[in-house]
Amino acid sequence: MSGFQTLLYKELLRFWKVGFQTVAAPVMSALLYLLIFSHVLDSSTQVNGVRYAAFLIPGLVMMSVLQNAFANSSSSLIQAKVTGSVVFVLLPPISYVEFFLAYVVAAMLRGLMVGLGVLVVTCLFAPLQFVAPLWIIAFAVLGGGIMGSLGMIAGIWADKFDQLAGFQNFLIMPLTMLSGVFYSIHSLPPFWQQVSHFNPVFYIIDGFRFGFFGVSDVNPVVTLGVVTASFCVVALATLALLRSGYKLRY
Amino acid sequence: MGVAVSIKTLYKNFGSLRALDGVSLDIAEGEFFGLLGPNGAGKTTLISALAGLVRPDQGSLHVMGFDVRADYREARRRLGVVPQELVFDPFFSVRETLRIQSGYFGIRNNDDWIDEILENLDLTGKADVNMRRLSGGMKRRVLVAQALVHKPPVIVLDEPTAGVDVELRQGLWQFVQRLNCEGHTVILTTHYLEEAEALCGRIAMLKRGRVVALDTTQNLLARISGHTLKLRLGNEANLPLSLRERATQSEGGWVFRLAGFEEAEPLLAEVRQAGCTLDDMQLTQPDLEDVFLSVMLEEANASEGQS
Numbered sequence: 001m002s003g004f005q006t007l008l009y010k011e012l013l014r015f016w017k018v019g020f021q022t023v024a025a026p027v028m029s030a031l032l033y034l035l036i037f038s039h040v041l042d043s044s045t046q047v048n049g050v051r052y053a054a055f056l057i058p059g060l061v062m063m064s065v066l067q068n069a070f071a072n073s074s075s076s077l078i079q080a081k082v083t084g085s086v087v088f089v090l091l092p093p094i095s096y097v098e099f100f101l102a103y104v105v106a107a108m109l110r111g112l113m114v115g116l117g118v119l120v121v122t123c124l125f126a127p128l129q130f131v132a133p134l135w136i137i138a139f140a141v142l143g144g145g146i147m148g149s150l151g152m153i154a155g156i157w158a159d160k161f162d163q164l165a166g167f168q169n170f171l172i173m174p175l176t177m178l179s180g181v182f183y184s185i186h187s188l189p190p191f192w193q194q195v196s197h198f199n200p201v202f203y204i205i206d207g208f209r210f211g212f213f214g215v216s217d218v219n220p221v222v223t224l225g226v227v228t229a230s231f232c233v234v235a236l237a238t239l240a241l242l243r244s245g246y247k248l249r250y
Numbered sequence: 251m252g253v254a255v256s257i258k259t260l261y262k263n264f265g266s267l268r269a270l271d272g273v274s275l276d277i278a279e280g281e282f283f284g285l286l287g288p289n290g291a292g293k294t295t296l297i298s299a300l301a302g303l304v305r306p307d308q309g310s311l312h313v314m315g316f317d318v319r320a321d322y323r324e325a326r327r328r329l330g331v332v333p334q335e336l337v338f339d340p341f342f343s344v345r346e347t348l349r350i351q352s353g354y355f356g357i358r359n360n361d362d363w364i365d366e367i368l369e370n371l372d373l374t375g376k377a378d379v380n381m382r383r384l385s386g387g388m389k390r391r392v393l394v395a396q397a398l399v400h401k402p403p404v405i406v407l408d409e410p411t412a413g414v415d416v417e418l419r420q421g422l423w424q425f426v427q428r429l430n431c432e433g434h435t436v437i438l439t440t441h442y443l444e445e446a447e448a449l450c451g452r453i454a455m456l457k458r459g460r461v462v463a464l465d466t467t468q469n470l471l472a473r474i475s476g477h478t479l480k481l482r483l484g485n486e487a488n489l490p491l492s493l494r495e496r497a498t499q500s501e502g503g504w505v506f507r508l509a510g511f512e513e514a515e516p517l518l519a520e521v522r523q524a525g526c527t528l529d530d531m532q533l534t535q536p537d538l539e540d541v542f543l544s545v546m547l548e549e550a551n552a553s554e555g556q557s
Contacts, residue, residue, distance in 0.1 A: 006353025014341050084337035088396065091301055091331055092354035093323035250264070250304050 004098035007089060011106030015072055022110060026068055027117040030060045034122050037182065047184045048215045053126035057119070058136075058209045059181035064118045065140055066176050066201065069111030069147035070154070070168065073103045077155025078164050081247075090249065096242040100152070104235070107148030112140055129212055135220065136211035142227045143204040147172070149234040156247050175201045185217050200230040252315070254279045254404050254435035255300065260309035262295055262459075269295040270306065271459035277437060277452075279314075279403070282430050284450030284467070285439040286542060291456040293439045294334060297408050301331045313404055327355060330402035332393050334409045334439075338381040344368070344392055345377045348399055355400035367395045370425045372418075387418050394422065404435045411442060423449060447471070447538040455545050462549045467538070474536035474544060479506045479514055484527035493520060503530070 015022040038053035045052040080086035089099070130136065150172070158164040179201035185193050196202045197218075207223035210216035216223065242248070255277040262270040270292050277283045285293050298304035300311055302318050302325070311318045316325040339347060345364065352360035368374045371391040376384060381392065390410065397405060407426070411419045427449065430436045440446055446453060446467075453470055455463040463470065482503045483489065489504070497504040508514055514533065521528070 002356050003354045006350055009353070010350050013346075017341055080339075083340070084333075084335045085339045087303065087331075087333050087337060088339065088351060089354065090303055091326060091329075092351075092400075093326040093356070094354060095323075245305060249302065250298075 002098075003092055003094040004102055007094060007098065007102035008106055011072070011076060011102055012109060014076060015106075015110050022068070022072070023114055023117060026064050026114045027121055030064050030118040031121050033060055034125060038125060047187075048213065048217075050213050050215070051126055054128055055184075055209070055213075056182065057122045057126060057128060058212045059205055060122060061115045061118045062140070062143060062205050062208045063176050063181045065111035065115035065144050066147045066204070067111075067172070068114040069107040069144040070151040070172050072110040073107040073148045073151030074155040074158075074164055074168070075151075076103065076106075077152060078158050078161060081155070081159075082161070086248065096239065100149075100235070100239055100242055103152050104145055104148040104238075107151055108141060108144035111144035111147065115140060129214075131214035132211045134211075135224075136208060138224065139204055139208040139211060139227065142231050143201075143208065146200070146204070146227070146231050146234050149231070149238045152238045153234070153241060156241055159247075175199055179205050180217070181205055200226065203227050203230070252279050253277070253312075254281065254314060255437065256310075256312040257296070257300070258310045260296070260299060260306050260311065262292075262299065262304060262306045268459050270299070270309075273309070273456070273459065273461055275454055275461065275464070277435060279435055280430070280433055282427075282436045282449055282451050283438065284446040284453040285437060285456065286443065286446055286453060286538075287439075287456035288546065290458075292459040293456055294408055295459075296456070297331065297406050297437070297439065300406065301329060302326060327400060328403050330397035330400065330405045332397045332405075332407045332410050334412070336386060336389050336393070338384075338389050338392065340380070340382045343378050343380050344373060344384070344395075347381060347392060348395055351396045352399045357400055360399060363401065364395075364399065367398050370428075371395055372421060387414050390414055391418065391422070394425075398429075403433070404437070405429060406437045408439050409441065410438070411440060411445065419445075443538040443542055453538075455542065457546060457549050463541075463545045470541045471536060471538065474540045477508050477511070477514075477536070478534050479508055479517065480504070480530075480532040480534070481506070481521065481528065482530035483521070484529050485525055488525040489521070490524050493517075493524070503532075 034053065034056060037056055041052045047055040077086070080089070154164055154167040158167060178196070179199050180196065185196045185202065188196065203218065203223045203226040206216050206218055207220055207227060210220045210223070253276050255275070257273055257275040260270050260273040273292070273296060285296065287293050295304055299306050300313065300318060302322055313325040314328040316328065318325040342350065348364045348367070349360065352358070352364070365374070368377055371394060373388065373391050373395065376388060381389065384392065394407070394410065405426070410422060414422070423445070426436055438446065438450060450467055452466050453463070454461050480500070480503045497506050499505070506517060508517070
């Protein structure tokens with residue numbers, strides 16, 4: 001095995017060993033969201049011609065992908081930094097590109113695993129369509145990649161768990177919660193519709209949902225462009241950070 | 251014998267703190283080399299720079315001929331570092347930890363060598379125990395094992411015996427000495443000067459980021475000439491002024507510096523003639539601690555003179 005393969009394997013093993021907390025728990029949370037919101041809103045509400053419970057499911061799946069991808073790389077890095085065990089991955093002949101890929105792919109896979117779990121559990125509650133499966137996969141992978149990279153940035157930047165929690169609760173959570181997981185932005189006042197267009201997570205959710213129902217708030221080609229560009233920006237920023245050795249190699 | 255580690259005019263500042271101030275060192279293949287100095291002298295910074303954990307502001311570092319920055323893959327493959335801090339990854343067992351560490355170096359199916367290391371470090375019984383459940387001494391052994399999974403020709407041990415019991419210390423040194431005999435270059439930093447004296451063929455002393463002494467252990471010991479004779483006397487009021495002037499008083503005794511054994515007998519004769527009786531007597535050879543203290547003192551005086 002190469003250094004990259006081992007680091008990837010280690011990162012997967014790390015969350016898999018505590019799978020109850022890292023995979024089962026977020027699936028459970030998403031299921032609770034679905035039960036509560038669909039109970040309250042399903043009978044009375046349709047969004048873009050789709051029953052509310054069905055509309056909500058892709059949003060919950062993507063939210064799980066995003067939050068877990070972020071959690072994986074950020075918590076792994078900050079734990080390694082705080083405990084000092086990060087030296088074990090800094091001493092071997094592993095390049096910064098391999099380092100980046102291992103953490104991001106592991107984060108992506110954890111996100112996809114949780115997302116799939118949420119999909120399997122929730123699809124029993126509402127009839128789902130899969131109009132464009134490739135779009136579903138593309139947005140899930142890109143969304144996981146963006147959040148995996150952001151998680152790396154947060155994990156490298158934060159010196160304490162407190163700072164990481166701040167990053168997560170005051171940046172990642174608002175961006176995901178206010179991205180249209182629970183609603184179509186057409187239901188928002190015009191000003192907030194405009195604001196939502198500056199949230200990259202909105203595009204991730206909108207494009208992902210398009211893959212299921214074939215309807216979206218924004219033209220899906222534009223959405224794919226925005227999401228791909230976002231991934232490139234975040235990935236390049238992460239690579240630049242790793243290359244500089246910021247807070248890892250002094 | 252080639253050069254295992256080459257360090258040339260290395261500078262490193264952390265903000266306004268100058269951690270390394272133009273360090274140059276060559277360590278030959280197969281040496282057992284000691285790096286000594288007070289806390290904050292730059293030992294760990296120097297080792298970290300060698301390992302690529304710290305990026306120097308100026309200067310170059312080579313491990314077995316490979317630049318640690320430009321040829322970092324080759325350099326790191328040849329270097330095994332036992333870090334000073336007792337760090338571990340709490341998710342894995344000892345064997346998993348060692349397999350993963352092997353994988354980082356691109357080595358698969360390393361179990362034969364892993365078993366041998368475990369055996370030598372007396373860890374075989376703990377192979378499948380989670381890292382969290384190990385005692386401090388056991389964790390320290392695993393750190394040593396992790397540094398050796400890729401059979402590095404150069405092994406760096408940063409304070410490996412801090413807080414480690416005597417038994418492990420002995421076992422560890424036997425193992426490291428064996429590796430040294432098999433041709434591995436060993437670089438050691440330690441606070442236990444008697445360890446350095448017993449193990450290291452050559453020693454560099456660092457202070458404030460500079461090398462203030464670099465020589466074979468024998469030559470360093472020879473710098474402090476002679477022996478010290480400590481006498482505890484009855485009737486010490488009788489001790490003549492000529493003898494008092496040659497001695498320093500410490501802990502109720504008189505300490506005389508002698509150039510060699512041959513000076514001891516005449517001194518004792520003088521003491522007897524003066525009418526003093528001998529209550530206790532200690533003759534000590536100089537050790538590395540004396541050398542260390544005298545080098546550090548010289549250095550302090552020299553830097554005072556400069557400023």
